[in-house]
Ligand SMILES: [Zn+2]
C-alpha cells in the first residue's frame with residue numbers, strides 16, 4: 001500500500017507493505033489536508049508516522065465510517081467523564097500525530113475510533129466530519145444558544161465550519177475573512193458582513209490581530225471562543241477584555257457529551273447540510289498527486305479552502 005510521510009520538510013509518498021498497527025481496517029476514501037499537517041510538515045523533528053487525521057472510508061464489509069483520531073487511555077478521570085480529549089496520553093498518540101494516520105490507501109484503528117456515517121453522506125466529503133467536530137466541540141464549550149449573534153473571524157476551513165454550525169443553530173452570523181473566495185464560501189453558508197457587537201466571537205485566524213478584533217466585537221459579558229492555533233502564544237489586549245468582563249473559552253479537539261460524541265453530531269450535521277462540503281472542498285487530488293495537493297493547500301491565495309486526497 002501507499003502512505004504519506006513527512007521528511008525534511010518534504011511530503012513523501014512511499015510504497016510500504018502495511019503498518020504493524022492492530023485494529024479494524026479502514027480503506028480510505030477521503031482524507032483532508034489540515035493547517036496542522038502543514039505545521040507538522042515544517043517542524044524540525046519530523047513526524048515518525050503516516051500523516052493525516054481527517055479520514056473517512058469503508059470497512060471490509062463496505063460500511064461507511066469517519067475515523068475519530070483520538071486514542072485515549074479510556075481509564076483516567078478525564079476519559080471516564082467523557083472528556084477524553086483531555087486524557088494525558090491521548091493527544092500524543094492520536095492518529096497522524098503519534099500513530100499512523102490516514103494519508104494512505106488504508107489504516108488500522110481501534111474500534112472506538114469508528115464513527116458510523118448516515119448513508120446520505122458522500123464518502124468523498126466525509127473527511128470534513130473531523131474539522132466540523134472541532135467546531136461542534138468548541139461551540140458546546142462556549143454554550144452557543146439558538147438565535148445568538150455570532151461573529152467568526154477567519155475564513156479558512158474551521159472558520160467556515162463555525163459559520164455552518166452557528167447557522168444550524170439559527171444564529172445570526174457575521175464573517176470576517178481575508179480572501180474573496182473565503183467570503184463567497186461564507187455567504188453560501190449564510191454568513192453576512194460583520195456589524196455591531198456579538199454574543200459570541202469565534203476566533204479562527206490564529207493571529208494576534210484577530211484576537212484583539214474579537215475583543216472589540218464582543219459585547220459586554222459576551223464570550224470569545226478561540227479555535228485558531230496560536231503556535232507562539234497570544235498577546236491580547238487585557239484591559240478592554242477586562243472592562244467588558246469577556247469570557248475567553250479554549251477548546252481542544254472533540255469529546256463526548258454523555259453517550260453522544262461531538263463526532264456523531266458533526267456527522268449528522270454534514271449529512272443534513274451538503275452545502276457545507278460544497279463550500280469548503282475546493283480541490284481534490286488522487287493520492288499519487290499528494291505533493292501538488294500540499295503545494296495548493298499551502299497557498300491560500302490560490303483559492304484553496306479544504307484540499308482533499310482521494311486514495
Ligand atoms: Zn485537522
Ligand SMILES: [Zn+2]
Nearest residue numbers: 073076079087
Ligand atoms: Zn485517559
